[in-house]
Amino acid sequence: MSQARERGIPDATVARLPLYLRALNGLAERGTATVSSEDLAVAAGVNSAKLRKDLSHLGSYGTRGVGYDVQYLIYQISRELGLTQDWAVAIVGVGNLGRALANYGGFVSRGFRVAALFDADTSVVGERLVGMPVEHIDELEDVIRTRDISIVVIATPAAAAQPVADRVIASGITSILNFAPVVLNVPDGVDVRKVDLSTELQILAFHEQRKADRESGSPIMAENLAEAMDA
Amino acid sequence: MSQARERGIPDATVARLPLYLRALNGLAERGTATVSSEDLAVAAGVNSAKLRKDLSHLGSYGTRGVGYDVQYLIYQISRELGLTQDWAVAIVGVGNLGRALANYGGFVSRGFRVAALFDADTSVVGERLVGMPVEHIDELEDVIRTRDISIVVIATPAAAAQPVADRVIASGITSILNFAPVVLNVPDGVDVRKVDLSTELQILAFHEQRKADRESGSPIMAENLAEAMDA
């Protein structure tokens, strides 16, 4: 029989589940009741065999000859990702980025709730955003414990990120989303994910350069398409 | 002999080069002249064998018994990533997030330059940010061509992202960084990278839940729960 329930969903699969969930929510909004792996794969922009294998890790939730029940699959993926419960998130660093994040409605909708905002700058502390006061970073430990925060978003300048991480970890946090451009040093058992704008741009630049090299360097592929457009 | 110069650096390696570059810049600022793969690996938070293999794809730039020359390696990685040239970036969608990105000094510093800002909202158009006026989305095609934009950042609401992508691609853009929570449909030859806050949070929630399960409950309970729903 299936050993899907054995603990151990591959990381690559976990990283795609949110993608499937989003595609499924789109289908649900349009009133679709069932969907085949082929159609869902197109909506999520992946290969259908990969999608089926990914879903098979959660269990056997499809019906052969029919497809997947959209609502049921939404529920199963949500449960697997832990979205059937509410997660209290704190944002540390209420600058340009921290403000944008706090004002962002998109992630509050599904399972996540901004429960605290912190900053070190006394001219920012006390300011209200989305019905919540910015609190002083000195309150960090207390608030994390009393408000049952489980995920911390770091949006401070690079230099402050490691000290902030050390403090939140000392307060029992084991999940951090880091926007500061530094490699955080954390003990085992703490998960850090990072969002790094400049890394993404650099990767794009690498490929962009390669495309440019190929056009001007290889005689076989030479297409003066770009020049035709300029004229 | 080494076939490192053969075109084809693994994607996984390309994704780590920016990380190494950042670590090297940190060392350079502190005046370090040479660094061993071991030390650099620690600074970048990776395994040293992996780092050496990654660097070997660029060429043989180290000295056995000594290590890597920091400045030289910075130059080589920068060149490989295409950072020795200037990339003109446009930001489409000047809302909460677009503003934070435009104001962000961090990526202007290294090879990237914000060369245009676009929005569809006429109450935003004309506003000045970082010494640059927000232009109307109707100008998109003209500006992309005349200002030699090569990378476009999409920070519009989800619904606008695909139409915007279609237009920038029609204008010749082949590199897009997408912040909107949608899968963009693009032709071959166009690179899209996405930054997705809610995906990251969901991945953290998954692991957080797993940690909680392991602590409190026996894994058997989870299995019975799933079966209860099947009935």
Place this chain on the structure above:
DNA sequence: CGCACTTTGTGCATGTCTTCACAAAGGGAT
């Protein structure tokens, strides 16, 4: 020069992820 020491670059084994391809399973028509 020769020797001890350091550190790179890489062959190889191992592990993880992707993709193909198809048997097995279900639905519906006759």
Place this chain on the structure above:
DNA sequence: ATCCCTTTGTGAAGACATGCACAAAGTGCG
């Protein structure tokens, strides 16, 4: 009840990525 059509779930192969372990290459000292 049988047949045909669709679609899942997965074994197996291939592609890709990681990490060990060490020979080769360099430094510097006596």
